[in-house]
Amino acid sequence: MLRLAPALVITLLVVPVGAGLAMVLLPAFGYLPVLGGHSVSFAPWQMLFAQPGLSRSVAVSFASGLVSTAIAFSIVVLFLAASRGTWLDRGIRRLVSPLLAIPHAAMAFGFAFLIAPSGLMARLISPSLTGWERPPDALIINDPWGLSLMAGLVLKEVPFLLLMSLAALPQLKVDKRLMLARSLGYAPTIAWLKTVLPSLYPLIRLPIYAVIAYATSVVDMALILGPRLPPTLSVSILSWFNDPDITRRFMASAAAVLQLGVTLAALLCWWLLEQLIRLLTRNWLINGSRQRGEIALRLIGRSALLLSSVTAVAALVGLGLFSLAGFWRFPELLPQMLTLDHWQRSGPMLAKPLLNTALIGLISTTLATALVLATLENEYRQQLTPKRTLWLLYLPLLVPQIAFLFGLIVAAESLGIRPQLSLVIAGHLLFVLPYVYLSLAETYRRLDPRWLQVARSLGVSRNAAFWRIRLPLLFAPLLTAFAVGLAISIGQYLPTQLLGAGRVTTVTTEAVALASGSNRRLIGVWALVQAGLPLIGFMLALTLPRLLGSRRRELAT
Amino acid sequence: MSVYSTDQLRLEKIHIAQTGHELLAVDTTIYPGEVLTVMGPSGSGKSTLLAYIAGFLDPVFSASGGVWLGERDLLSLPAEERGIGLLFQDPLLFPHLSVGGNLRFGLPRRIRDKRQQVTSALEQVGLAGFEERDPATLSGGQKARVALMRLLLSKPRAVLLDEPFSKLDTALRQETRALVFSQLREAGLPALLVTHDHADADAAGGRVIELG
Numbered sequence: 001m002l003r004l005a006p007a008l009v010i011t012l013l014v015v016p017v018g019a020g021l022a023m024v025l026l027p028a029f030g031y032l033p034v035l036g037g038h039s040v041s042f043a044p045w046q047m048l049f050a051q052p053g054l055s056r057s058v059a060v061s062f063a064s065g066l067v068s069t070a071i072a073f074s075i076v077v078l079f080l081a082a083s084r085g086t087w088l089d090r091g092i093r094r095l096v097s098p099l100l101a102i103p104h105a106a107m108a109f110g111f112a113f114l115i116a117p118s119g120l121m122a123r124l125i126s127p128s129l130t131g132w133e134r135p136p137d138a139l140i141i142n143d144p145w146g147l148s149l150m151a152g153l154v155l156k157e158v159p160f161l162l163l164m165s166l167a168a169l170p171q172l173k174v175d176k177r178l179m180l181a182r183s184l185g186y187a188p189t190i191a192w193l194k195t196v197l198p199s200l201y202p203l204i205r206l207p208i209y210a211v212i213a214y215a216t217s218v219v220d221m222a223l224i225l226g227p228r229l230p231p232t233l234s235v236s237i238l239s240w241f242n243d244p245d246i247t248r249r250f251m252a253s254a255a256a257v258l259q260l261g262v263t264l265a266a267l268l269c270w271w272l273l274e275q276l277i278r279l280l281t282r283n284w285l286i287n288g289s290r291q292r293g294e295i296a297l298r299l300i301g302r303s304a305l306l307l308s309s310v311t312a313v314a315a316l317v318g319l320g321l322f323s324l325a326g327f328w329r330f331p332e333l334l335p336q337m338l339t340l341d342h343w344q345r346s347g348p349m350l351a352k353p354l355l356n357t358a359l360i361g362l363i364s365t366t367l368a369t370a371l372v373l374a375t376l377e378n379e380y381r382q383q384l385t386p387k388r389t390l391w392l393l394y395l396p397l398l399v400p401q402i403a404f405l406f407g408l409i410v411a412a413e414s415l416g417i418r419p420q421l422s423l424v425i426a427g428h429l430l431f432v433l434p435y436v437y438l439s440l441a442e443t444y445r446r447l448d449p450r451w452l453q454v455a456r457s458l459g460v461s462r463n464a465a466f467w468r469i470r471l472p473l474l475f476a477p478l479l480t481a482f483a484v485g486l487a488i489s490i491g492q493y494l495p496t497q498l499l500g501a502g503r504v505t506t507v508t509t510e511a512v513a514l515a516s517g518s519n520r521r522l523i524g525v526w527a528l529v530q531a532g533l534p535l536i537g538f539m540l541a542l543t544l545p546r547l548l549g550s551r552r553r554e555l556a557t
Numbered sequence: 558m559s560v561y562s563t564d565q566l567r568l569e570k571i572h573i574a575q576t577g578h579e580l581l582a583v584d585t586t587i588y589p590g591e592v593l594t595v596m597g598p599s600g601s602g603k604s605t606l607l608a609y610i611a612g613f614l615d616p617v618f619s620a621s622g623g624v625w626l627g628e629r630d631l632l633s634l635p636a637e638e639r640g641i642g643l644l645f646q647d648p649l650l651f652p653h654l655s656v657g658g659n660l661r662f663g664l665p666r667r668i669r670d671k672r673q674q675v676t677s678a679l680e681q682v683g684l685a686g687f688e689e690r691d692p693a694t695l696s697g698g699q700k701a702r703v704a705l706m707r708l709l710l711s712k713p714r715a716v717l718l719d720e721p722f723s724k725l726d727t728a729l730r731q732e733t734r735a736l737v738f739s740q741l742r743e744a745g746l747p748a749l750l751v752t753h754d755h756a757d758a759d760a761a762g763g764r765v766i767e768l769g
Contacts, residue, residue: 457611457636457637459665461635462637
């Protein structure tokens with residue numbers, strides 16, 4: 001049984017993505033008998049390229065992916081280089097997982113409330129600095145070049161890349177490298193950039209590619225922050241797919257293939273930049289420059305991440321403020337009165353989506369955790385070294401959701417499976433599983449094998465040793481991985497919306513649905529609920545081991 | 558302590574190699590109550606020999622030869638049925654269990670009066686009343702003693718020691734050494750000790766095989 005686990009995991013991830021892509025490729029060239037397309041043609045493409053604003057959509061999608069990733073990556077790298085051992089370092093380390101847990105949609109809403117013409121930032125400086133007595137008539141959110149979308153993406157990408165880097169750093173023996181470099185006269189930040197970064201980058205390359213793929217094709221955040229006329233490519237695709245006119249579905253398929261191309265082009269572009277930077281810095285690494293730029297890099301490194309973290313926290317505070325606001329005239333920083341009205345009115349409507357969210361999250365994460373444990377335990381028992389095929393785990397994170405989910409529905413329907421709750425759960429599994437794996441694998445492999453050897457030499461079978469020694473020793477990381485899985489599931493918009501055919505409502509689909517309206521109080525309530533759920537998961541994951549293991553000192557740490 | 562079976566541990570023409578390069582060759586028999594010491598610098602394959610006998614050999618090594626406990630062919634058995642007790646340089650007390658829980662973990666399931674056995678085992682090494690203690694609160698010497706009693710309570714038929722004293726400070730090392738060897742001798746078990754410390758070999762008082 002256990003031996004089948006790796007193959008099962010890979011199949012579960014690869015087959016749906018492959019089937020989904022196939023079922024998008026065929027209609028992109030006019031072939032989909034279910035919808036009456038029997039012959040291969042380029043009509044969908046001709047129709048697609050005749051759409052007004054298509055090139056702008058493509059440009060914004062492409063640029064927002066690359067620019068936001070480049071900014072987020074620079075922020076994280078400079079922070080790690082400049083802040084080792086400072087109070088900022090310790091504080092941010094604690095803040096990073098909660099920030100990562102906030103779903104994209106909630107972060108987008110919070111950020112929108114912050115920067116909108118009548119948002120918190122405008123209120124903070126009005127009328128004293130600006131003289132504005134009324135909200136300025138400026139298009140800040142939904143700006144045509146997607147700048148606010150890029151900024152919103154950066155806020156979410158920074159904690160992700162930071163966490164991935166922090167997880168990879170321990171294997172690099174950073175302290176020794178820095179000690180050596182500094183004894184040779186290198187300033188701390190320069191020392192880190194020259195001796196640690198070249199080894200760190202290959203370890204976080206795949207997460208970076210996942211970020212680029214996500215950012216070029218994001219839907220929920222683009223619905224909230226992105227440009228409107230024309231919207232990003234991914235948002236256009238969504239509306240074309242939902243169009244009652246069937247010819248538009250063929251065009252949407254062609255557009256989904258185009259989206260895949262845009263994402264691949266962005267990845268290729270990043271790869272070329274990688275090579276270029278490697279070439280340009282080859283000499284810098286060994287030119288002996290030990291101090292130049294230290295002060296500037298240190299300043300940027302510390303302030304940039306601080307700024308993005310403070311913005312993220314402020315966005316959450318903004319959500320809370322709007323959800324509680326009563327009457328609130330423009331230039332005033334705080335509402336005149338706070339009220340629970342919006343919460344009370346939303347209460348009854350929250351029940352069903354909350355239940356769905358919990359059900360989908362718990363089931364998909366439990367399945368994912370079981371599969372990941374089986375894979376890792378099999379790897380340990382067969383004494384396998386981690387295989388190269390593991391990059392397939394990243395497949396659902398590297399292929400844009402919008403490019404294969406529609407095809408997946410067509411594939412499922414041709415097997416007689418209608419969109420429903422169980423299909424949503426299966427869809428979430430695709431995205432939860434890789435993250436649970438990423439979050440657990442290193443700790444699992446690093447557990448001292450002698451623990452299990454001692455247990456077995458004491459006469460305990462392999463299975464018993466797994467349950468009685470392995471799982472209790474890994475209790476805390478296991479809970480964290482579970483919380484990560486839950487957070488990923490809770491934040492999913494597109495899989496829920498599409499695989500549930502809009503009938504399976506979660507807090508995320510409901511919150512995003514409010515984006516087109518303008519009731520900020522209501523948005524505040526729903527976005528805050530959406531952000532709160534994963535946080536509860538992380539808090540439980542942090543406190544449960546301490547409560548249960550309070551008598552066991554070494555386990556609690 | 559109850560009566561142990563007194564089978565000898567036969568290491569028959571064992572050869573261990575890594576990528577075609579031979580690490581060690583051993584052919585010997587360890588008699589009940591004897592402590593055989595294998596000495597050698599790090600990288601000489603001492604611990605690999607123990608892993609082979611106990612059933613945890615990493616597949617990067619290739620090994621041949623037989624391991625017999627009396628008439629039983631150990632290599633055909635899974636690790637947990639070999640009856641080989643292990644003592645490492647770290648005591649490896651399970652942090653999620655109490656001291657008493659660690660001792661009970663090793664007790665065979667069918668044994669009665671478990672509580673009594675745990676109590677008397679702790680008394681025997683001067684740790685009476687430590688059942689409910691968290692292993693993390695014990696000193697290094699106390700942990701080593703609990704690990705030893707956990708091993709003996711599991712009624713092994715042979716014992717492998719992997720530099721078990723190297724992490725203890727000098728005074729504690731002599732005391733623990735004396736305790737471990739006297740307990741093993743009293744139990745009448747064949748024991749294999751790997752170490753790079755000559756004082757360990759002297760205290761063990763048995764034959765010494767030098768590797769490397």
